[in-house]
Amino acid sequence: MGAKTLIIDGQTVSAENHVTILQAATDNGITIPTLCHLDGVYDVGACRLCLVEVKGSTKLFSACTTRVYEGMEVTTQSERLKKYRRMTIELLFAERNHVCAVCVANGHCELQALATSLGMDHVRYDYCFPKWGMDLTHPFLGMDDNRCILCTRCVRACWHIEGAGTKNVAGRGSKSHIISDLNEPWGDSETCTSCAKCLLSCPTGALFHKGDTVGESERDRSKLGYIVNAREKQQWIV
Amino acid sequence: MSKRIVIDPVTRIEGHAKISVFVDDAGNVSGAEFHVVEFRGFEKFCEGRPYSEMPGITPRICGICPVSHLLASAKAGDAIMAVSIPPAADKLRRLMNLGQIVQSHALSFFHLSAPDFLLGWDSPPAARNVFGLIKSNADLARAGIRLRQFGQEIIEVLGGKKIHPAWAVPGGVRSALTPEGRAKIRAWLPEAYATTRVALDLFKKVLTTHERETQLYGNFPTLFMGLIAADGGWEHHGGKLRFTDSSGSIIADHIDPKDYRSVIGEAVQENSYLKSPYYKPLGNPEGIYRVGPLARLNICSHMGVPQADAELKLFKTLGHGAVTSSFLFHYARLIEILAAIEFIERACDDPELSSDELRANAGINSLHGVGASEAPRGTLFHDYTVDRDGMLKKVNLIVATGQNNLAMNQTVAQIARHFVKGDAITEPMLNRIEHGIRCYDPCLSCSTHAAGRMALHVKLIGPGGEILNEVFRD
Numbered sequence A: 001m002g003a004k005t006l007i008i009d010g011q012t013v014s015a016e017n018h019v020t021i022l023q024a025a026t027d028n029g030i031t032i033p034t035l036c037h038l039d040g041v042y043d044v045g046a047c048r049l050c051l052v053e054v055k056g057s058t059k060l061f062s063a064c065t066t067r068v069y070e071g072m073e074v075t076t077q078s079e080r081l082k083k084y085r086r087m088t089i090e091l092l093f094a095e096r097n098h099v100c101a102v103c104v105a106n107g108h109c110e111l112q113a114l115a116t117s118l119g120m121d122h123v124r125y126d127y128c129f130p131k132w133g134m135d136l137t138h139p140f141l142g143m144d145d146n147r148c149i150l151c152t153r154c155v156r157a158c159w160h161i162e163g164a165g166t167k168n169v170a171g172r173g174s175k176s177h178i179i180s181d182l183n184e185p186w187g188d189s190e191t192c193t194s195c196a197k198c199l200l201s202c203p204t205g206a207l208f209h210k211g212d213t214v215g216e217s218e219r220d221r222s223k224l225g226y227i228v229n230a231r232e233k234q235q236w237i238v
Numbered sequence B: 001m002s003k004r005i006v007i008d009p010v011t012r013i014e015g016h017a018k019i020s021v022f023v024d025d026a027g028n029v030s031g032a033e034f035h036v037v038e039f040r041g042f043e044k045f046c047e048g049r050p051y052s053e054m055p056g057i058t059p060r061i062c063g064i065c066p067v068s069h070l071l072a073s074a075k076a077g078d079a080i081m082a083v084s085i086p087p088a089a090d091k092l093r094r095l096m097n098l099g100q101i102v103q104s105h106a107l108s109f110f111h112l113s114a115p116d117f118l119l120g121w122d123s124p125p126a127a128r129n130v131f132g133l134i135k136s137n138a139d140l141a142r143a144g145i146r147l148r149q150f151g152q153e154i155i156e157v158l159g160g161k162k163i164h165p166a167w168a169v170p171g172g173v174r175s176a177l178t179p180e181g182r183a184k185i186r187a188w189l190p191e192a193y194a195t196t197r198v199a200l201d202l203f204k205k206v207l208t209t210h211e212r213e214t215q216l217y218g219n220f221p222t223l224f225m226g227l228i229a230a231d232g233g234w235e236h237h238g239g240k241l242r243f244t245d246s247s248g249s250i251i252a253d254h255i256d257p258k259d260y261r262s263v264i265g266e267a268v269q270e271n272s273y274l275k276s277p278y279y280k281p282l283g284n285p286e287g288i289y290r291v292g293p294l295a296r297l298n299i300c301s302h303m304g305v306p307q308a309d310a311e312l313k314l315f316k317t318l319g320h321g322a323v324t325s326s327f328l329f330h331y332a333r334l335i336e337i338l339a340a341i342e343f344i345e346r347a348c349d350d351p352e353l354s355s356d357e358l359r360a361n362a363g364i365n366s367l368h369g370v371g372a373s374e375a376p377r378g379t380l381f382h383d384y385t386v387d388r389d390g391m392l393k394k395v396n397l398i399v400a401t402g403q404n405n406l407a408m409n410q411t412v413a414q415i416a417r418h419f420v421k422g423d424a425i426t427e428p429m430l431n432r433i434e435h436g437i438r439c440y441d442p443c444l445s446c447s448t449h450a451a452g453r454m455a456l457h458v459k460l461i462g463p464g465g466e467i468l469n470e471v472f473r474d
């Protein structure tokens, strides 16, 4: 038990034991960019956008998976961090095929919003232009691997909020991709409850409602947090 | 063996189009071909995407007529869902198409074509453009630019600043006409009418002094095709297909656009990405037909609005049965602008355009869907085949410029016949070929290149394939 006192960006804050730097920062109104973090499910530190500096180490730490300790000194904004975050976001764009102009998520996309806020005006790396397909076999949900950033938010929401365990990651490296069950067409899945929590969780246009056209994929991701809160703390939002 | 003159405004990127003129041994022009780079790539890369994305993707085929692709694409989507869309959605789509017709025709007439016949065919190309027109007739040029703005404003009022985010969607549209939008459009009407009247009077004057051009610029018999209303009236978004011949007789009628393949065959021309559609029952080349304003006015009995109907009567006197000179595309365009303004005025008084019943919902109920709409340049078909999940398996697009291809070839041949003497490629010939093509307002970057002047590259090729003469004009 007990609280820890630490310094984030020169500001002395106190945080509960065992919380992450990200939580401590958020609780104190300090914003750290994130992409794979999702309120309501555990963190995996997949996207590396929340990297921060901790005094005494030359290493960078992912704020979403690093716990606070007494006397910790954290820097969330620096030229170095800016550089790495920008590189990371550019690599995410270069890795798959993002054509925002015709994307269902255009205007409601966390990846796009981050790119804008991090000042990404172009991508310095060669695009990979991989050949990924889509899975449109589900009656009303669709998956486009071209827009997936492998944040695994959908997987975690599917396993740990819905408890269905339909969504999984298959493959390694650049071949990694999200599958349903043991790589079956989504529409054939016996475990999928069609709850659409994966869609709610997805930061990009990779998961969408079939029939949506450009920019129509708006979603309220906080709903997932409410569900978890209600379940774990018996607190309902009315 | 015959010789070939290649007028080679090379690639789309450079804003050139390429024309070959064939010359026989006696030195007479035997034919011509207009080559362009077209949308095959587009058809291919849409495969594997959901049909619902098409209204977002296809408007990007072309920066000049995105609205036409948007509407045809949404309609093909309606057909795949097998729904009839809410009446308000249909009216709103129509309103947008009218805006598109006004803006596109205004661009064609005032910016691209009028400088030719108002400043003179053989005035220096560098001055024969909209800037030249501003110099010589500032009021007219300005009015033309504003007329185009009016059309663009309608599109913007409905679809937002960026038309691309699919406003028309399978099943309907995303948003209605707001009271502010309505007021904005209404405020433009008096000026739009006035400008169109000025242009009409002007063009009728031009006609009296351009007897020769009327004869020269693509005056030959062809079929005409377009969408037609159930009562035989002018149509631009719904209706069925009609073909008439050059005597004005209906040779095919009430053809559901989804059955277009029963009447339209597609010939593939050597050295060109442009498909050349023809009327199937007559075969190629007898089945040559024209689409666009000239065709739409030829096939219909009335416009359905008083001012344009009066003009249509005059227009019809210019032919026997059908008006066959492509120079009169210009006149037809102005009459369509007038009709569009009258229909826009009606739409402004229709409360249904503010309805919130705008979008039908359904799954995949048909594995095949065709959407047809009258683009400013002629009938546009989007033909999608999907799988059970709505993923596109096959896409076929038939665009207006392609359908006019055979007629453009013939127009170039007709003009060249008057001008080709030996191996010389003369400036007057280039100027007239340029305008002959412009009559069709082909939708290529070349048609708007360099403030409206077409860049040309002409090659005269001898019987053995050797280049006898070559002229570049940027």
Ligand code: SF4
Residues within 6 Å of the ligand: A097, A098, A099, A100, A101, A103, A104, A105, A106, A107, A109, A110, A111, A112, A147, A204, A205, A206
């Ligand atoms: S998922 Fe986001 S970043 Fe990717 S194409 Fe769509 S809007 Fe753009």
Ligand code: SF4
Residues within 6 Å of the ligand: A147, A148, A149, A150, A151, A152, A153, A154, A155, A178, A198, A201, A202, A203, A204, A206, A207
């Ligand atoms: S589908 Fe969406 S939520 Fe799932 S891994 Fe990809 S981007 Fe993340």
Ligand code: FES
Residues within 6 Å of the ligand: A033, A034, A035, A036, A037, A044, A045, A046, A047, A048, A049, A050, A051, A062, A063, A064, A065
């Ligand atoms: S949010 Fe921390 S690594 Fe993605």
Ligand SMILES: [Fe+2]
Residues within 6 Å of the ligand: B062, B063, B064, B065, B066, B443
């Ligand atoms: Fe076009």
